[in-house]
Amino acid sequence: MQELSTVSSLAGAPGPADPMLQAMHLETETREFYSLELLDFLVHRAFPGRIALVSSFGAESAVLLDMVAQVNRHIPVIFLETGKHFTETLMYRDRLAERLGLSDVRDVKPEAARLDREDPEGTLWQRAPDRCCHLRKVLPLAQALEGFDAWITGRKRYQGGERERLPRVEAAEGRIKVNPLADWSLQEIRNAFMARDLPAHPLTRVGYPSIGCAPCTNPVISRETPRAGRWHGLGKTECGIHKPVSSVE
Numbered sequence: 001m002q003e004l005s006t007v008s009s010l011a012g013a014p015g016p017a018d019p020m021l022q023a024m025h026l027e028t029e030t031r032e033f034y035s036l037e038l039l040d041f042l043v044h045r046a047f048p049g050r051i052a053l054v055s056s057f058g059a060e061s062a063v064l065l066d067m068v069a070q071v072n073r074h075i076p077v078i079f080l081e082t083g084k085h086f087t088e089t090l091m092y093r094d095r096l097a098e099r100l101g102l103s104d105v106r107d108v109k110p111e112a113a114r115l116d117r118e119d120p121e122g123t124l125w126q127r128a129p130d131r132c133c134h135l136r137k138v139l140p141l142a143q144a145l146e147g148f149d150a151w152i153t154g155r156k157r158y159q160g161g162e163r164e165r166l167p168r169v170e171a172a173e174g175r176i177k178v179n180p181l182a183d184w185s186l187q188e189i190r191n192a193f194m195a196r197d198l199p200a201h202p203l204t205r206v207g208y209p210s211i212g213c214a215p216c217t218n219p220v221i222s223r224e225t226p227r228a229g230r231w232h233g234l235g236k237t238e239c240g241i242h243k244p245v246s247s248v249e
């Protein structure tokens with residue numbers, strides 16, 4: 001596991017204002033940083049008061065949440081409360097936030113009037129999952145990130161699919177997006193759980209290696225990829241928050 005060390009050689013926020021250039025600059029400047037050093041630099045030097053963590057409080061989330069709490073437990077943590085989560089996830093969120101001392105976990109919910117109009121029975125996930133994710137995740141996140149210049153995600157390359165070529169630092173929709181665990185292996189995640197004595201999401205014990213909304217998450221069998229249970233059989237692999245949003249409508 002990484003040791004937190006003082007980042008003394010880099011001064012202040014990265015120079016270029018353009019997010020693409022800024023991402024390239026950050027990637028270069030922080031290439032040698034361990035994940036915890038990177039978070040420390042981002043939170044205290046590059047984007048003080050202007051960075052948030054977005055967490056699903058899913059199967060592996062505790063590792064990154066714990067690292068962020070070590071750096072600064074007051075950093076805003078955005079949880080997309082879609083209204084479709086497993087009860088176990090909501091309980092785990094509360095337990096983990098208390099255990100780590102996170103002081104600013106924000107439940108971000110979809111707009112009620114929009115749900116009344118487009119998903120009055122709560123079954124949109126069955127007939128139009130992309131639209132459901134747009135209403136319940138993409139649009140609320142876009143609003144929640146207003147005022148932030150950067151955000152942190154827990155995606156890893158080993159999760160496969162579109163994530164296999166994931167950079168540690170990228171630009172998206174005018175902001176910097178940082179994936180501090182991009183190059184971590186599943187074994188390193190498991191080691192971090194043990195080393196830090198982190199509590200496991202209760203559904204991981206019954207076959208759920210990746211956990212999203214309840215209607216769209218199934219357990220997986222051992223030879224499948226960890227995210228195979230997400231939107232099973234629908235040809236959908238991502239909810240859309242990691243794709244460009246053309247407008248908040």
Ligand code: SF4
Binds near residue numbers: 128213
């Ligand atoms: S994961 Fe499923 S229930 Fe959750 S927002 Fe997307 S389609 Fe809707």
